[in-house]
Amino acid sequence: MAFAVRRRPSPPAQFRDLTLRAIRSTAHGGDAIALPIVFPLLIFAINIEALESILLVSGFPTGHVADFAVALTFLQGALFSGIACASRMASDIESGFIKRIALAPVSMPVVLGARFSSVALVGVLQGVCYLGASLVGGATVAAGLGGVFVIVGLAILFNVTFASVGILLAVRTRSGEAVQSLFPVFFVFIMLSSALMPRNLIEAGWFRDVAKSNAVTYMLEAIRSLFIRGWNAQALELGAGLAVGILCLTALLSLRGMRRLMVTP
Amino acid sequence: MSPPFFIITMLFPLIFLAAFSGALSPLFYVEGFSYSQGYTAFVYGFIILQAAAFGGIFTGYSTARDFDIGFASRLFLATPRRAPIIAGYVGVAVIRSLIAAMVLTVAVLVGGMKSRAGFTQDALLVAMIVVVAMIASLWACGVAMRIRATRGGPLMYTPILVVLFSTPVYVPSNLLRGWLGTVIHWNPMTYMVEGARSLLAGADHAVGRGLGYGAVLLALALVWALLGVRQAERSTW
Numbered sequence: 001m002a003f004a005v006r007r008r009p010s011p012p013a014q015f016r017d018l019t020l021r022a023i024r025s026t027a028h029g030g031d032a033i034a035l036p037i038v039f040p041l042l043i044f045a046i047n048i049e050a051l052e053s054i055l056l057v058s059g060f061p062t063g064h065v066a067d068f069a070v071a072l073t074f075l076q077g078a079l080f081s082g083i084a085c086a087s088r089m090a091s092d093i094e095s096g097f098i099k100r101i102a103l104a105p106v107s108m109p110v111v112l113g114a115r116f117s118s119v120a121l122v123g124v125l126q127g128v129c130y131l132g133a134s135l136v137g138g139a140t141v142a143a144g145l146g147g148v149f150v151i152v153g154l155a156i157l158f159n160v161t162f163a164s165v166g167i168l169l170a171v172r173t174r175s176g177e178a179v180q181s182l183f184p185v186f187f188v189f190i191m192l193s194s195a196l197m198p199r200n201l202i203e204a205g206w207f208r209d210v211a212k213s214n215a216v217t218y219m220l221e222a223i224r225s226l227f228i229r230g231w232n233a234q235a236l237e238l239g240a241g242l243a244v245g246i247l248c249l250t251a252l253l254s255l256r257g258m259r260r261l262m263v264t265p
Numbered sequence: 266m267s268p269p270f271f272i273i274t275m276l277f278p279l280i281f282l283a284a285f286s287g288a289l290s291p292l293f294y295v296e297g298f299s300y301s302q303g304y305t306a307f308v309y310g311f312i313i314l315q316a317a318a319f320g321g322i323f324t325g326y327s328t329a330r331d332f333d334i335g336f337a338s339r340l341f342l343a344t345p346r347r348a349p350i351i352a353g354y355v356g357v358a359v360i361r362s363l364i365a366a367m368v369l370t371v372a373v374l375v376g377g378m379k380s381r382a383g384f385t386q387d388a389l390l391v392a393m394i395v396v397v398a399m400i401a402s403l404w405a406c407g408v409a410m411r412i413r414a415t416r417g418g419p420l421m422y423t424p425i426l427v428v429l430f431s432t433p434v435y436v437p438s439n440l441l442r443g444w445l446g447t448v449i450h451w452n453p454m455t456y457m458v459e460g461a462r463s464l465l466a467g468a469d470h471a472v473g474r475g476l477g478y479g480a481v482l483l484a485l486a487l488v489w490a491l492l493g494v495r496q497a498e499r500s501t502w
Contacts, residue, residue, distance in 0.1 A: 046427075049443045049444065050445055051435060188276075192280070192287075202288050
């Protein structure tokens with residue numbers, strides 16, 4: 001008697017299938033693609049006109065507002081797409097999909113990696129759109145063609161970082177509503193940074209101190225440095241390094257939480 | 266009132282106030298920037314109306330959530346008249362906005378903001394807050410009635426935020442050029458923002474115009490919301 005042998009899918013095949021699933025669910029939701037691209041671009045278009053007077057502030061580092069303002073666009077986009085990705089993860093947890101998939105021979109790192117891949121893909125799309133808009137708005141990439149690739153890379157990194165923080169909350173709370181409530185928290189971090197004015201030109205001492213101790217400030221400055229200064233290793237190391245650190249910590253904690261999900265009702 | 270939405274209604278304006286007054290105060294010294302009460306009062310004139318708008322937007326979220334959980338259908342059974350349903354949501358939005366405005370005002374006064382507003386100016390400012398809260402909540406409720414799910418959230422807040430940010434947010438209108446410099450003069454909200462700033466300086470420039478345009482927007486938003494209720498009722502049955 002011959003039995004059909006069911007072969008366990010290889011990790012790459014698992015990763016491919018889960019990533020396609022994540023991409024499909026992202027593509028079906030306006031909040032995951034349209035909103036993270038359209039809304040930041042609208043605010044960018046308004047800001048490059050509304051903040052034109054900022055060029056008259058003594059010591060402002062560039063002659064084009066777009067060079068400065070575009071960094072905020074990237075972080076806003078990362079916020080929106082990160083929250084959307086985390087919301088979808090929360091839906092998977094609430095619906096029991098994560099527990100069902102644990103019955104299959106699929107590892108949790110693959111599940112998490114698939115989510116990260118989908119938000120990374122959105123990051124590529126965002127990076128291209130924002131770069132295009134910034135060039136139309138009068139910005140120049142002082143770091144040249146290589147800088148363009150690094151900018152898109154940073155867009156991907158920041159998207160995945162925000163998504164990772166959101167997924168950690170989704171795993172801990174098992175609630176989509178709790179993930180949505182992260183939006184104002186992230187927003188606080190984005191606004192209380194050097195998003196609107198370079199740190200050295202901020203008059204209010206307390207605000208300067210808050211911005212200095214805010215990781216988002218360094219992410220903004222990493223992107224901005226590629227537009228304004230060119231290659232600034234310190235800015236890139238700080239911004240990317242902090243993002244990678246937050247990503248690794250939150251991803252590890254998420255994996256631990258996902259394993260605990262399997263054994264708790 | 267949903268605690269998370271209530272907290273967000275108060276938190277967002279405080280964050281914007283801190284960010285704008287903390288980071289952008291060097292703009293106050295740019296040539297051509299004239300406002301007697303200082304940069305904090307200048308941004309407060311915008312933020313107080315933004316807080317009113319957020320109160321309205323989050324009421325729209327509450328309305329949409331009522332549809333998600335099935336409460337809205339039961340609400341339609343409870344009353345034969347539909348206008349009171351809208352009035353209830355708008356009432357909540359106004360209360361939310363007034364409380365947020367109070368918290369914001371205490372925060373800026375403690376922070377040392379200068380204001381020459383007397384009793385009449387304060388009353389007119391409160392009237393502006395109420396009008397903006399009503400407009401935003403009627404718009405958001407109209408969207409919620411049509412989409413009947415919380416995924417309609419972006420459609421609630423995006424137009425309102427675009428209209429708000431297409432006003433003289435960071436600098437006075439005389440310092441705005443380009444397409445934005447043209448758009449602000451066509452944007453009714455510009456006169457409400459300038460009116461609010463004028464009231465803080467003890468004057469009443471643009472207040473009449475602002476409230477007049479506000480009344481027109483209010484009427485349009487009311488029609489939008491009532492038509493939305495009718496659509497929701499038809500789809501419920």
